[in-house]
Amino acid sequence: MQSLFDQVCSETSGDMDPEAFRHYGHLIVDWIAGYLSDIRSYPVLSQSTPGSICQALPRQAPVQPEAMETILADFGRVLLPGITHWNSAGFMGYFGLTGSGPSILAEMLDASLNVTRMLWRTSPAATELEQVTLDWLRQMLGLPEPLFGMLHHNSAILTALAAAREALNLQIRQRGMAGRREVARLRVYASQEAHSSVEKAMIALGLGLEGLCKIKTDQEFRLDVEALEEAINEDLARGWRPCAVVATVGTTSTTSIDPVPQIAALCQRYKLWLHVDAAYAGVAAIVPSKRWVLAGCEQADSLTVNPHKWLFTSFGCSVLFTRRPEIVKETFSLTPAYLQNADRAPDLMDYDLFLPHRIPALKLWMVMRYFGQEGLAARIEEHCRLARLLALWVDNTPDMERLAPVNLSVVCFRIHPPGIDDELTLELLNERVMNRVNAAGHFFLSHSKIRGKFILRIAIGNIRTTERDVRGIWEAILAARQAEVCLLRTNRAGNQFGIKRKINLP
Known part of the structure; x- marks a missing residue:
């Protein structure tokens, strides 16, 4: 039986057949819906190593047409493992970018109008x-x-x-500025x-x-x-x-x-x-x-x-x-x-x-209409509430130190065990905690420096992030802290912690 690809490619010129477009369009929309509903199953931070995606792709562009089935299979096999999932509820680094449902649909319309x-x-x-x-x-x-x-x-x-x-x-x-x-x-x-x-x-x-x-x-x-x-x-x-x-x-x-x-x-x-x-x-x-x-x-x-x-x-x-x-x-x-x-x-x-x-206003227009001002405000206010809750947990934990006010939905803090005041040691400790949390794949947090101090930074801004996710990243940080502080105290006598900046996490 001829595949849909063979039927479509019987033409020697022209775009994808409309029926083929409808078929693959439905497949892709179904995949997107499943991806968004099951996004917590993906590791938030890509587990790829540098160069692995380049090595998995051909060195030359295809000379002959390829089936969409093959192309989509390679999307899942080669590209998806190299994606850091900014749309994930567990993405709490930098400032999150959320592609909400109406925004994604608007992008499809925008690309279609072109x-x-x-x-x-x-x-x-x-x-x-x-x-x-x-x-x-x-x-x-x-x-x-x-x-x-x-x-x-x-x-x-x-x-x-x-x-x-x-x-x-x-x-x-x-006239410019040069020579004047x-x-x-x-x-x-x-x-x-x-x-x-x-x-x-x-x-x-x-x-x-x-x-x-x-x-x-x-x-x-x-x-x-x-x-x-x-x-x-x-x-x-x-x-x-x-x-x-x-x-x-x-x-x-x-x-x-x-x-x-x-x-x-x-x-x-x-x-x-x-x-x-x-x-x-x-x-x-x-x-x-x-x-x-x-x-x-x-x-x-x-x-x-x-x-x-x-x-x-x-x-x-x-x-x-x-x-x-x-x-x-x-x-x-x-x-x-x-x-x-x-x-x-x-x-x-x-x-x-x-x-x-293109039509940059289309997606904003659809988002504003779909959620309405009250819906948008409610989501933003909830993110601020979650940040205040996280800040309360930080403030009530003895060896945690919050280093900036929580104005909106970002919390800046670090682990600061009693008796450890050397800034390099604290930086290495907090960096290792961050790397341990991120390597587990469930969450992603980022860091910064303020007044020379290395800080952990949790930014709550994804539309899919709930209190469950915030509790989850907090528990992951506590577990990573316990593991890394134990390593620090074990290795401190031999000064190994400060020397071995990069170490494979268990």
């Missing part, structure tokens, strides 16, 4: 849906009108700082806890890492406003040209929230562009009792919020809001003859460095 949101006319629905959806989000967050919003694949810091530079009226768009002695070196300010994307933007914009001034933080890891003003005045005296300040609402390591109202007042006084990075924490303002996280952000020139971090929308959905869209357009608008048109509608490509976008 349009590009450049000009309004290249797909009117893509542009207008984005305008409507982001205004819905603005209202949910309690931000005032008017705010212009558009979607980016990831962080929009490059766009924001390019606009800040253009706002200085130095004609950099036209009349243009002072530009300076951008951010806290020591700001995301590394700020540094990458400085590199890309030609401002250089030396152009970024990192400001010290207070006891709660928030930008020190007095130190910021001192740095600005020192730079002015030395001939620098202050350009912008990046404030962070929800820093990566500790989710600290910079004092945006005071920073905004300072920026107004010195005529500096204020960009607020609220990529993770901004969506918490959907919860009415947490509107305070965006206090002062209405005064920012630009603001980033990432629904793909904590609004259950799959990756590639970062929002840039700005009060000064005309500056952004002046920075990036460049329309070649073949794209010029007389449509009386906004062309979102004029506000962005990158041209190709």
Whole structure:
């Protein structure tokens, strides 16, 4: 009997037969549904070794067509073991990314339409849906009108700082910076806890890492406003040209929230562009009792919020809001003859460095409609409750030490047994506990360093994470702690623990 593949491939050209597409589409959707319902059975952190996937794949591309059955089998055999399952309820490292059901379905529709949101006319629905959806989000967050919003694949810091530079009226768009002695070196300010994307933007914009001034933080890891003003005045005296300040609402390591109202007042006084990075924490303002996280952000020139971090929308959905869209357009608008048109509608490509976008608003629109504001707020609030519960367990455990406030849904702590105060020893102990938990496959947690101290960091943000999962990772940490502290005390006399940094776990 002929296989479906043989029947379809009797054609010498053309796409997959619609009936074959329907058949395999049903198979894939069924697999996705089963995967999501049974995701706890997969090891959260991939168990692959470097190079193993490359070795399992052919060195050359296929010359002849291959059956979809073969391709899908290789997906399961070769690729799936190399996946770290960010969609897992046990993924509690970094900031989790959740592809919720409506978001996954929207991605399928988006891929099927396969349009590009450049000009309004290249797909009117893509542009207008984005305008409507982001205004819905603005209202949910309690931000005032008017705010212009558009979607980016990831962080929009490059766009924001390019606009800040253009706002200085130095004609950099036209004349550049190289060789212009009349243009002072530009300076951008951010806290020591700001995301590394700020540094990458400085590199890309030609401002250089030396152009970024990192400001010290207070006891709660928030930008020190007095130190910021001192740095600005020192730079002015030395001939620098202050350009912008990046404030962070929800820093990566500790989710600290910079004092945006005071920073905004300072920026107004010195005529500096204020960009607020609220990529993770901004969506918490959907919860009415947490509107305070965006206090002062209405005064920012630009603001980033990432629904793909904590609004259950799959990756590639970062929002840039700005009060000064005309500056952004002046920075990036460049329309070649073949794209010029007389449509009386906004062309979102004029506000962005990158041209190709699909319909990024589609998945956010579907998520917002499916869960509703109350449903989204309830899920975010539950994650915050779970973080507070975990923090309580940490605080009540004698040899555990919490090292940062729990502002939202991230808990930073370390194991600190009595009598062990050497920082290198503590770092190795906590690293080994983390590696032991992660190697077991049920959970994944990540680490960071704050003020030179190695910390364990649990971020609760996946839509599938429940109290059962949080209790599970806590019990796994306690068990790993007991095992590693025993090893430490056994080996301490011979100083083996500090020397053998890498050891195969039993």
